[in-house]
Amino acid sequence: MSNGKFRLLEAFRRTFLNTVYQHRNSTLGNKIGRELFEDLLHLRVSPLYSEHVRDLSAVVNIGGKIHTPRAIRRNDSVLGRPPAGAEARALKGTFLVPEGSVAEPRIGCEVKIIAKSQQKQIDRVINDLAGFSGRMKSLSPACINVAIVGVNHESDYEGHEGERSFKHKLKAQEPINVMARLHEQLIDRYDELLVLAFRATNQSPYPFNWVEAKRAELDYGAALTRVGDLYQRRFG
Secondary structure: OOHHHOHHHHHHHHOOOOOOOOOOOOHHHHHHHHHHHHHHHHOOOOHHHHHHHHOOOOEEEOOOOOOOOOOOOOOOEEEEEOOOOOOOEOOOOOOOOOEOOOOEEEEEEEEEEEOOOHHHHHHHHHHHHHHHHHHHHHHOOOOEEEEEEEEEOOOOEEEEEOOEEEEEOOOOOHHHHHHHHHHHHHOOOOOEEEEEEEEEOOOOOOOEEEOOHHHHHHHHHHHHHHHHHHHHHHHO
């Protein structure tokens, strides 16, 4: 098994490998989360999901927008039923899951990356993720909620904000403690909570490695299987 088999893991890796990661770039989570829906299709984890994608009755909105009278915060990526009469766009090339407007969410994916200042960020990240889960469930109790959280284990890290850069060192056990808090406070709020441990310096030549590549692949593959089973049961 290799990372190339999973589009989401590959998109996550490319976010750091051979390039500068700008942590304030809000589009990066959208791009990573978008690949979840392609993996669900390509790996055939749910015949019902594949059927809905083919007949354009399930579409993805990469901006996480849902048409509802209630104002909601922008999310990363949401797949669901389109509004009646709305046009869905069947894509060409490597993207096969159609894009369009979503009226009822069926799968929500929120992506977070904790690369630096982890103890300072963790409360905000947990609050954001808890809020996302609550919003999806309030719109559709059957919605399958998925969270992808990357936690950097590389102490020699350089942050970048526009033209500004700064060094950051992790405290002892900081990533381990952060991962434990994520599981402790969010595991009951999500159908699938995937915490990915990685190493990236964000410095030339911009290397990237999974802490345990095999585990990352198996954890993600297992999550895909369970999401597929949930889709069959909840939307059949």
